[in-house]
Amino acid sequence: MSQSKPFKPAIGLKSGHFQTLFPAFFRKQPRPEIEIELFELPDGDFVECFWHIKPSVETKKPIVLLFHGLEGSYESPYIQGMMHALASGGFSSVLMHFRGCSGKNNRLPRSYHSGETGDAKVWIESIVTRYPNHPLYAVGYSLGGNMLLKLLGEWGDASPLRAAVSVSAPLQLEVCANRMNRGISLIYQRHLMKNLKQSLLNKYLDHPMQIEIGIDEEQVKKLKSFWEFDNAYTAPIHGFSSAAEYYDKSSAKQFLKVIKTETLIIHALDDPFMTSEILPAKDEISKNVHLELYPNGGHVGFVSGSILKPKYWLEERILNYFVKT
Secondary structure (H helix, E strand, O other), rough: OOOOOOOOOEEEEOOOOHHHHHHHHOOOOOOOEEEEEEEEOOOOEEEEEEOOOOOOOOOOOHHHHHHHEOOOOOOOHHHHHHHHHHHHHOEEEEEEOOOOOOOOOOOOOOOOOOOOOHHHHHHHHHHHHHOOOOEEEEEEEEEHHHHHHHHHHHHHHHHHOOOOEEEEEOOOOOHHHHHHHOOOOHHHOOOHHHHHHHHHHOOOOOOOOOHHHHHHHHHHOOOOOOOHHHHHHHHHOOOOOOOOOHHHHHHHHHHHHHHHOOOEEEEOOOOOOOOOOOOOOOOOOOEEEEEEOOOOOOOOEEEEOOOOOHHHEHHHHHHHHHHHH
């Protein structure tokens, strides 16, 4: 396997916005064949896990656990692309959808959030039990990247993962919520908020949500920012006093210095979802964490090559990293 070259944006796609949007709108690829596992959670809810090339227990085939971003899923181009790349390198892969993200509504009034590590922890522990001889790796994107880093910090020496990669993680959630609420980033916020509000409105059909969180459907429809949504729903339904407390306790930046797993963080300085304020100082990360910063790349973009022949550099970089660790 050749060494990955440092990222250089595709000609014509240098802008962080172009890097962010191009894969979402223009990437065409065959859908990986999947096997769906419904994983039951301790509180009576479930998550759906999509396996690509599910290994037999008898082999020692390495497994890469994938965690998508906010409102992402198996349909996200970066997930399908990573599955293909991992398969080419001899890895099995499996995506754990966060609650309600696989296309099926979850059973409880609660949902998922950037710091919710409990579901991933119990699921990964089940993988360890079922596949005791298989090396385990993990990749988290955006929200999933923040969650993964927080989990690695909580685990410390107890982590069962050989190595992990976090891409475009919102390491300080308050900073990111503020960034998304101004300038051109408002467009991204508006798109994501539309999906979040619809998911919440769907819950009113199955649960007494007005009793649960104290607002009715018309008030949900008027929510415009992540701050408003997280104050109205994410914080109270998950046991936080406010969005500010949720952001403070769920941000992964504070956990980086206690990570014991070999971990690669990939981040672009032109990411339109956040500012450089989220980046950790040298004394805020452990010796096991390697931070790769690039001037360009956008948010989960990192498209190299050219517009006519784009190359998705992230997949090559991540695959090489796992092969070498």
